[in-house]
Amino acid sequence: MPELPIWQFDTLFLIAVVLFGITALAMQNLMSAAIVFGAYSFLMCLIWTGMGAVDVAFTEAAVGAGVSTVFIVATIYNTGVSAKPKHPRVGFKLFAGVIAVATGALLLSALPDFPAWGDPQSPVNATVAPYYIENTIEDARVPNIVTTVLADYRGFDTLLETAVVFIACIAIYSILRVDSAKATVDEPDIIASPPAYDPTDSLIIRQASRIMVPFMQIFALYVIAHGHYSPGGGFQGGVILGASVILLCISFDLKFVLRQWTEKKIMLLTALGVLIYAAVGVACMFMGGDYLNYNALDPVLPGDMAYARYYGILLVEIGVGVTVMFSMIGIYMILASNGRFKRGL
Amino acid sequence: MEEIVPKFNYIVVVILMMTGLWSMLAQSNLIKKCIGMAIFQTGIILFFISIGAKDNASIPIVAKEPVNQALGQAHAPEGSQPQAKPELAAAKAKDYPNPPDVNKLTNPLTQILMLTAIVVGVATLGVGLALAQKVYQQHNSFDEDEILENQTK
CATH class of the missing domain: 1.20.120.1200 (NADH-ubiquinone/plastoquinone oxidoreductase chain 6, subunit NuoJ)
Structure with missing residues (x-):
């Protein structure tokens, strides 16, 4: 052993x-x-x-x-x-199982070539990653290396990932959105038969979420702002902010939230986040640097050259947070209201 | 056994990917296919995270050096000119080990790749669910066989 x-x-x-x-x-x-x-x-x-x-x-x-x-x-x-399932499809399931097992066996046949679990000298740990670990403090004064790599060393990657979230949000809108005023198809109402027990009626849930939501939002802002020093950042904070509004949608009603966050606002703010991120990059170009090279922002930000990157990271994390928050709310609302933005879960 | 134990993580990854693949192929329910896709995805994420893990390593956040920190506090009252603005005092470079011990911190690169992958994953799951919901609106069913029968009718 x-x-x-x-x-x-x-x-x-x-x-x-x-x-x-x-x-x-x-x-x-x-x-x-x-x-x-x-x-x-x-x-x-x-x-x-x-x-x-x-x-x-x-x-x-x-x-x-x-x-x-x-x-x-x-x-x-x-x-x-x-x-x-309507038909059990046993034969097809077995056939799919054979394909899956064959794929797995093919992958497992490469097992002896892989480095052992937890080996610090494996290729993935010994090539490019040490550079990030050794230089994060020197370059950006950010102790959380993940944040530095996310928003600075690999800033392009994250910009496009944020754009992917935004595009996915647009895709869901174009698949499901129905203008109920113009709808001519005789589609059934959102829910054929309303549930016997209406969960939105619960006083306990409503009051509890009323108390919880402000704390969730403050915690999320803390997660975004403190992502330089502790686990967290724009993605996590944005998702928690989105979840706090989704909690309101569930515990009260979609209509209650839509009074504040209309469809138009949500869509504009989703785009705004990507725009903030891209604008930081363009600002770097105007200041005479490369795209997303925060060193160029040194004259307008406090502190020395490394702090320019520190604050540049914070700015793009805010952009990421805004996009992720509103895309999560938008996706939830359109799935829950069956594309009608009227009523829902 | 000597081959399997140090590489147990890869075996679990392959099993998860097999489960996800089988589910995407064989399940007739569209939502189950979406869940299978998510399981396949977590399998891949587990692969990346486990190759970035190191024995006896801490999380990838550089900790302040306790000695320098103590010295800094001792010198703070008599220091006549602070070298940075007060709000910047939290992360002075001299408080941190230079350079940090690479073997004591897990690999941050695989983690950030997977961090963004998770968020993109939930967005693609949303697209999948939206498509499934649209199909349900047309055919009143998530079951592939029923949908096919409806179409041929």
Whole structure:
């Protein structure tokens, strides 16, 4: 028996995660599948924390376990819950299983070539990554290396990822949005039969969320602003801000939130976030530097050259936060209201 | 066993990817396909995170050096001219180890790649769910077989 390079808890969680994933797929009720999938995401989060990836675990807790579960539930709310197949399709399932196992075997055949788990000298750990670790303080005065790499060293990457979130939001709008005034198709109303028990009636839930939401939002702003020193940043803070508004949508009513955050505002603010990010890059060019090279902003920002990058990172994180927050709210609203922006979950 | 134990993470990754792939191929329910896609995606993320993990390493945040910090506090009252503005005093370069010990911090690069992948993943999941919802509006079902029957009718 070789010495275990990993702790037993990790092994336990890894086995549990496989079981949870299979359970989520085996459920006959889609609502249960969504909840088990949320639990699966939380377990993943624990595993990643154990591996030292706190920022990723934070994002997964907010996004994977929180928002994606809510998206699935919102979709199911407008459609059906049952996942009972009409035909069992046993033969086809076996055939698909053979393909999946063959793919897995092909991947596993490469197993001896991989470095051992936790090897600090493996190619991925020993080539480019040490540069980031050694230079983050010197270059940007940001102790959280993930934030520096995210917004500075690989700023282009993050700009385009933010744009992808924005584009996905537009895609969902163009797929589902229905102008109910112009709708000529005899589509059924949003919900064929309203649920017997209306959860929005619960006084306890409404009061509890009324108290929770301001604290969630302050915490989210803290996560964005303190991302330089601790796990967090624009993505996580933006998702939490979005989740706080989604909580209001669920506990009160979609109409209640739409009074403040109209569809137009949400769409404009989603675009504004990407624009802030891109504008910081353009500002760098106007100041005589390269695109997204924050050193060029030194004359207008306080502190020395490294602090120009420090504040540049903060500016683009705010842009990321705005886009992510409003795209999450927009996607939720359009899924929950079946594209009509009138009423919903 | 000696081959498997140090590489257990890769085996779990492959199992998760197989589960996701099978679900995308074989499940007839569109929402289940979306969940399968998300499981496939977490498998890939787990792969990236586990190759970036290091033994006995901490999270990728550079910690202040305790010695310098103590010295800085001791000298603070008598220091006649602060070298930085007060609001910038929090992250002076001299407070931090230079350079930090690479082997004591996990790999940040794989983490940031996966951090953005998660957020993009939820956006693509949203697109998938929106498509499924649109299909439901047309056919009143998530079941592939029923949708096909409706179309041929």
